[in-house]
Amino acid sequence: MVRYKKSEEKRKQILFAAFQALSELGYDSVTLQTIADHAEVSKGVVHYYFGSKEAVLVELLEWLTAKISAKEQAAVQEQPTAAGKLKAYIDSAFPGPAKNRSFYRVYLDFLARASRIPVYREINQRFYDNCARISTEVLTLGQKEGIFAKALIPDTTAPVIRAIIDGCLIQWLMKDDDELHAAYKESCYEAVMKVLRV
Amino acid sequence: MVRYKKSEEKRKQILFAAFQALSELGYDSVTLQTIADHAEVSKGVVHYYFGSKEAVLVELLEWLTAKISAKEQAAVQEQPTAAGKLKAYIDSAFPGPAKNRSFYRVYLDFLARASRIPVYREINQRFYDNCARISTEVLTLGQKEGIFAKALIPDTTAPVIRAIIDGCLIQWLMKDDDELHAAYKESCYEAVMKVLRV
Amino acid sequence: MVRYKKSEEKRKQILFAAFQALSELGYDSVTLQTIADHAEVSKGVVHYYFGSKEAVLVELLEWLTAKISAKEQAAVQEQPTAAGKLKAYIDSAFPGPAKNRSFYRVYLDFLARASRIPVYREINQRFYDNCARISTEVLTLGQKEGIFAKALIPDTTAPVIRAIIDGCLIQWLMKDDDELHAAYKESCYEAVMKVLRV
């Protein structure tokens, strides 16, 4: 799916600029001009590389969710035990106030769109599937280790884990207080543990 | 509190029209014209009653969250036991596919804005405070009854309960499948119970 | 021409309010609402009495110029000598900073319109004719008294006298300095005297 080999780097640069602009300004205020400004290119370039504003945003969601998935996947795989994996997953989902804020601001914009527009929903679905894959991996290993309840069905439990993560981070985002980040992370971890434990 | 000389009823009519329009079309596509169309009034009337598009939206969030809070509060208070209250709270938060879809679509739009714009954040904070009040009521009663863990601190536990509710409903919304509504509700209930139980 | 006997007083009230509003806000910013606010009546009343916004303004110019003409006419007729009449005329045209400012602001708005719209031009022409009548009266008396040049033809000299008055007051208005009012009045008087003297 490498459409523009030569200029793949510039596409990344524009996507990252779009991410920054979107995070700062929000959906209604972001324009091709502000994206171009953040990328330090001309307005025409954004069009040249993506064809339309909509295409930039779709690809941004794709890129963002893929990056998050990869990061979380990698973090979990480094750990040998279920407990370690779960801890790594939550740590990965709560990298810190700055990163969580910029990502969740943008992600909420996308979720709002995804609730109405299929193309965004499909991309988000792939993200959710990846999250479920990670959760399932952790859960089944924990069941084998005997630390998680055997009765839990991965297909129904996995979404709840992501629900708790997203729900906690949204709550934190709305408090707008960096100091509380650690507490929300801890609350999230405790909640997930209680849901999974024997 | 008689703030408006102008017919309070027409204001409600316009707010409800705005809710419908926003739910259908989303933030970027909703215009004063589409709101007016849904309310079956002229474009000028919306301005006449609210002064600006922004004012309509702010008041819509206020109205929506107040309505939800009142409904949940009432449902919980009808029940005498902690178990009954918790069930009533979750039932109230999961009234059904149609209602949940229309509300959460709009609510996600507002959350995205609230992450950047103080006036929306403040309104949402009042909503969260009401949710926390309900959760605390349920939790402390359950602790007295002995069905919930005594060690749980209301201040840190309450937000997690709403996080699970919102998280589960967002997951469901993204699946876009009415059939799954009951299952997500059940998962949510189970998760909250596990978080609270002794 | 007394169209509404009973309510002639309210018409005056509205016209005066329109004058105040226009003087304060200028042509582009004055609305029926601001006129109604100044008159302390409802917006509908202004329409009811005048039929349209344009009609208010046309009648305002008529009323204003008639009032000025009458005042100047009266002042001049009180004086027996040509010198006294001229002094009275200039005094009457320079009643003071506050009055000159409010009138000339509005009058400039009307002159701008009069340069394009016949109905305003005709009203202004009647005003100019009255000014010319006064000037002619002063001039011919002065010629009889031997203090003004016999060679001056009233028809060509009269407009110049008003030109000097208007020109000086516009210059003063643009300086926006109340302190200079007396100096501009003196300059105006001197200039007119030099134009008329033997």
Next chain:
Amino acid sequence: MVRYKKSEEKRKQILFAAFQALSELGYDSVTLQTIADHAEVSKGVVHYYFGSKEAVLVELLEWLTAKISAKEQAAVQEQPTAAGKLKAYIDSAFPGPAKNRSFYRVYLDFLARASRIPVYREINQRFYDNCARISTEVLTLGQKEGIFAKALIPDTTAPVIRAIIDGCLIQWLMKDDDELHAAYKESCYEAVMKVLRV
């Protein structure tokens, strides 16, 4: 003073179109669309070059008054004698019915605004200062030559000269008769001469 990257020529084209549109239609009737139509560009271009309608008008007044000043200045400097300079100044201020009409229509609109809005007043003040400079030059030379009264103080006399010019041209404009242009010019010249003569 290279303030604009965008084609300076196109800016001039739009300013001239704005002048034509304003002269024809007047302040209340001139819109970005009519300006764009006169300039034979799209409505968006006017915004693109000036940022706002207000900015077009402010720059128009600046451009117009600068042009008039330059023209009058040049005309006066060509003449060696005070009498010649004065004649050249008046000739320059009375270029003919068509030019005087279009300029004074627009200028009256600006004077009305200048009486309330500082930015317009400041621009007009610069114009008045230039007029005063010219008048002072003519006056002091005439005093040296012995044809103008030695007692005249330039600072108080100069504004009166412009007052007579503006006053006469406004009187002429209100008559709306091209035939009278020459007579008003003559009257103006005579009046100024009488004010200055020994």
Next chain:
DNA sequence: AATGAATGAGAGTTCATTCAT
């Protein structure tokens, strides 16, 4: 006689998109 709710045409402005260079 008086009100002000309702209308909708039209204003200024924004911005994705196009395209000549």
Next chain:
DNA sequence: AATGAATGAACTCTCATTCAT
């Protein structure tokens, strides 16, 4: 490959006017 001038559709907002009460 890159630019930014140009376009015009669509937006929010204003306001004279109408009209039921």
